[in-house]
Amino acid sequence: MQVSLTAPNSVQYLQPTGLFINNEFVASKSGQTLSTIDPATEKEITTVHAAGADDIDIAVAAARSALKHPSWRKLPGTARGKLMLRLADLIEENANILATIETWDNGKPYQQAVAFDIRAAADAFRYYAGWADKVQGSVIETTPEKLAYTIREPVGVCGQIIPWNFPLVMAAWKLGPALACGNTVVLKPAEQTPLSALYLATLIKQAGFPPGVVNVVNGLGRVAGATIASHLGVDKIAFTGSTQTAREIMKLAAINLKSVTLEAGGKSPLLVFPDADFDSAVTWAHIGVMYNQGQVCTATSRILVHEDIYDKFVESFKQKVATVSTLGDPFKDVTFQGPQVTKAQFDRVLSYIEAGKSEGATLIHGGTAYKDFNGKGFFVEPTIFTNVTDDMKVYREEVFGPFAVVSSFKSEEEAVRRANDSVFGLGASVFTKDVKRAHRVAADIEAGMVWINSSNDSDFRIPFGGVKQSGIGRELGEAGLEAYTNIKAVHVNLQ
Numbered sequence: 001m002q003v004s005l006t007a008p009n010s011v012q013y014l015q016p017t018g019l020f021i022n023n024e025f026v027a028s029k030s031g032q033t034l035s036t037i038d039p040a041t042e043k044e045i046t047t048v049h050a051a052g053a054d055d056i057d058i059a060v061a062a063a064r065s066a067l068k069h070p071s072w073r074k075l076p077g078t079a080r081g082k083l084m085l086r087l088a089d090l091i092e093e094n095a096n097i098l099a100t101i102e103t104w105d106n107g108k109p110y111q112q113a114v115a116f117d118i119r120a121a122a123d124a125f126r127y128y129a130g131w132a133d134k135v136q137g138s139v140i141e142t143t144p145e146k147l148a149y150t151i152r153e154p155v156g157v158c159g160q161i162i163p164w165n166f167p168l169v170m171a172a173w174k175l176g177p178a179l180a181c182g183n184t185v186v187l188k189p190a191e192q193t194p195l196s197a198l199y200l201a202t203l204i205k206q207a208g209f210p211p212g213v214v215n216v217v218n219g220l221g222r223v224a225g226a227t228i229a230s231h232l233g234v235d236k237i238a239f240t241g242s243t244q245t246a247r248e249i250m251k252l253a254a255i256n257l258k259s260v261t262l263e264a265g266g267k268s269p270l271l272v273f274p275d276a277d278f279d280s281a282v283t284w285a286h287i288g289v290m291y292n293q294g295q296v297c298t299a300t301s302r303i304l305v306h307e308d309i310y311d312k313f314v315e316s317f318k319q320k321v322a323t324v325s326t327l328g329d330p331f332k333d334v335t336f337q338g339p340q341v342t343k344a345q346f347d348r349v350l351s352y353i354e355a356g357k358s359e360g361a362t363l364i365h366g367g368t369a370y371k372d373f374n375g376k377g378f379f380v381e382p383t384i385f386t387n388v389t390d391d392m393k394v395y396r397e398e399v400f401g402p403f404a405v406v407s408s409f410k411s412e413e414e415a416v417r418r419a420n421d422s423v424f425g426l427g428a429s430v431f432t433k434d435v436k437r438a439h440r441v442a443a444d445i446e447a448g449m450v451w452i453n454s455s456n457d458s459d460f461r462i463p464f465g466g467v468k469q470s471g472i473g474r475e476l477g478e479a480g481l482e483a484y485t486n487i488k489a490v491h492v493n494l495q
């Protein structure tokens, strides 16, 4: 159940195409497949098997039986950690192939895939491998007549539904803590980018994980995803994607009161005060919204600049975007920006460009599709709108593309109030050299993460997640373990 593929950068490899259940690649019962496209050329890469409800039943049963099997249930945490360390090593050994798949299937620049995606995936597994024998209960003192202690048990079978913007990283952030805590998993990659998780599955088997511990089932969200979210055999759901789908998943998960963690959308503000290091603010403002084709949940896409430096900032930001956001072939080293992941995302970004124009904002850069790459591909020029008001769609809604809006403010109070005027609360950036102001604003801002004098830092040791409609729960760091254990209290009567 694999095909031999040769990527545009001449890398040749064997791509699994089946559903990965019980450590084997199998055909879907329904015979359904899905086609995945190279967004730079619009050509089909291959088709993979797509799970129907029957296939999800089989995958969940495999995960359930692995959960109880002594080869997993009785495996000491230290040994689980060793399997995960081996997996991290295998990811690094296969970095070239994994980065090639990520670039081909998603459109992200190859250099960025190597430097960030593959690195972050290996880091997450290695970090959580270290936790596997450190997830401990405690003895709690009560009275001399009683002994009471707690055990941290795995939650059980975890359904994990991930998006297409960082396919491998999202798989690693979800699998890492789940496996460290002794759970088993049914992972559903996004239908737009089904390939890298299947390749990861071959490495999971090679690392020595027992059958059924990790199952990878591609398929459509409304079929495979919805079946996992509503499945009575699944104990927990972890999801990353749109706020709208997060809401749907929470409803489906209610059927058996699954524990739910959600990492959803954002419209994160970036505030620039007049005392900021100006060049640094411009540099980070660019990275913060244009990196990964702007397809980043934490993208700082609402830029608010103090009126004293507004005109100068807008001019420098425009120059920066014009010179640094090199568009084109994602396999070329000079490329900063590849295509949007799909025609749907391409159309979505263009529709927001139309919305910005018709709402009366001023388009100062970009604003059209880019066709210099053989006339093909879902490329959009990096786009900046100014003269944006707070009631405009382009100011309020997540675009998820290389698309920034810039507005000016008069006071710190106004900046914070307007930054918080959003249904989202994922990230926020603050640029100032005033230490007091930096910490004051960080405290006042409604967000799960604040970056002082940078944007979009993430680190496997540091909790990641949002407030308001940006999500529930945290990934990464010690906090990322919380969702993956239940605490059992044991009362011992000593009388």
Ligand code: NAI
Pocket: 161, 162, 163, 164, 165, 188, 189, 190, 191, 219, 220, 221, 222, 224, 225, 226, 227, 229, 240, 241, 242, 243, 245, 246, 248, 249, 263, 264, 265, 266, 296, 297, 345, 348, 398, 399, 400
């Ligand atoms: P989506 O949220 O619908 O898809 C994410 C994952 O959820 C995919 O694996 C999909 O198959 C699955 N899914 C979809 N519907 C489902 C359902 N009813 N039940 C269970 N699983 C389901 O996102 P989509 O449609 O690909 O992108 C639309 C917008 O969502 C983007 O433009 C962007 O604004 C946002 N988004 C945000 C992401 C983030 O990192 N926060 C990632 C991807 C998209």
Ligand code: MG
Pocket: 036, 037, 038, 039, 104, 105, 106, 192, 193, 194, 341
């Ligand atoms: Mg694709």
